[in-house]
Amino acid sequence: MPLQGQYAHAPTVSVTLPCFNAEATLPACLDSLLAQTWRDFEIVAVDDGSTDRTGEVLREYARRDGRVRPVFAAHGGVAAAANLALEKAGGRYVARMDADDLALPERLASQVGWLETRPKVGLVGSRVRFGGDRKAARGYALYVDWTNRQMTSEAIALNRFVESPFAFPSVMFRRELYFEHGGFRSGDFPEDYEFLLRLLDRGVVMEKVDAELLIWNDPPTRLTRNDPRYDPKAFYRVKARYLGRWLAANNRRHPAVGVIGAGRPSRKRSEMLVDHNIEIVEYYDLDPKKIGQVVSGRPVLDRELVPPPGQRFLLSYVASRGAREDIAAFLRSRGYVAGRDWLAVA
Structure with a gap:
């Protein structure tokens, strides 16, 4: 399937950004993306039927910068919103992002460089900085520390069944993986972990840039805290x-x-x-x-x-x-x- 889609000149990177009732955190997230040192990208931001001012925030940013491309949909959940963003994306690489996290300035440049120089790698992440209260959320902070130790393809593959070895909003992958292996599946399971396990099962090589490229925040509304699809069972x-x-x-x-x-x-x-x-x-x-x-x-x-x-x-x-x-x-x-x-x- 061609990667150009409706684009005369497709961007190198499509940042896919599902948003649901994210008006409080979305401006800072978008500001962090628009401050990237890598400039050739688009932000495909899917408003997943928000009932707050998320849509207004997206429209305002789109007026200010044409790289912000809002897409509006009825509420269908994060997997549906993420898949819609993938369908609308035109970039050679897809960078996943969540509306309550912050991309550090070199994120896109570092990950594009990694994939450009390592043709056998299909997906790359990075170390991340924990953005919550380490004392109040000690377990979550220790999990972040653990993910930051899983750096090589060998460590990621070997430890995939311990926990998800990536902070998922930190990943960038080749867009053809979506066409080859499908997008995010909905079910009684965490869609991001299933996506990673499926790609690893099919032999996709995954690595990490040895640098902090994302601030992974831990707000009380995070799905991993409230959605039964993310409980241990x-x-x-x-x-x-x-x-x-x-x-x-x-x-x-x-x-x-x-x-x-x-x-x-x-x-x-x-x-x-x-x-x-x-x-x-x-x-x-x-x-x-x-x-x-x-x-x-x-x-x-x-x-x-x-x-x-x-x-x-x-x-x-x-x-x-x-x-x-x-x-x-x-x-x-x-x-x-x-x-x-x-x-x-x-």
């Missing part, structure tokens, strides 16, 4: 589907796996894999109260009894801070290699 549902596919392709002992973590949360999350034809053979744990039990027909074994590498693929479903690192160190000491013999998935 929703993440684990979509994660289980793509993890099942990954295991079918990479587990030498497929469909059998062992699970490290025999607590109730770990078991509930790992059980989602059963619906994707994965066989959980046993659990491993440290807690002497759990060791020796049989849960759903599966024994709970002391983790010291993990077999040698290659005999059982292991999944770590322990998410508490420090425990994931402890398990990684333990398995390394036994000769396990992440991605070959085991994965952290929580």
Whole structure:
């Protein structure tokens, strides 16, 4: 499909910006984009049926700068608005943005340069600066710190089942990926995480610019705080589907796996894999109260009894801070290699 669309001269970058009742934060967001050092871009801003002054803000900015292209739609949700923006986009590259975040001045220039010089990379993100209160939102801030450590294509691919390895408003991708793999899907899951998992599943290489290029704000109205599609169960549902596919392709002992973590949360999350034809053979744990039990027909074994590498693929479903690192160190000491013999998935 041609990338020029209705354009005589398509911009290099289309910034796609879904907006819903964003009048309070939208001006600062647009100002940050219009202050970019890279000038050859458009902002395809979809007003998703807002009931506040979002539409008026967009019209005013469009009058001042022709690169702002408002699109008005009935309220259909963020996935529908993001897809409409993609349909209207004319750029070679698509930069995703949210109306409550701020792009730092070199964002577009840095990411265009990255994609221009790395033809095998399909999607690039960046480190981001947490824009909330680190004390009041400590968990969210620590998640941002974690994403900022997932920089290389190897780290991103290996850790995709722990959490989403990107602050999604920081990503830029080649627009042909939309035509090859589709846009954002609506469902009982986070549409941005599903999009990333789908592209990784299909072999798209993803990297990050080693620089802070976005301020990722944390307002109380953020969807990740209020929408059931972003609660932990929703993440684990979509994660289980793509993890099942990954295991079918990479587990030498497929469909059998062992699970490290025999607590109730770990078991509930790992059980989602059963619906994707994965066989959980046993659990491993440290807690002497759990060791020796049989849960759903599966024994709970002391983790010291993990077999040698290659005999059982292991999944770590322990998410508490420090425990994931402890398990990684333990398995390394036994000769396990992440991605070959085991994965952290929580």
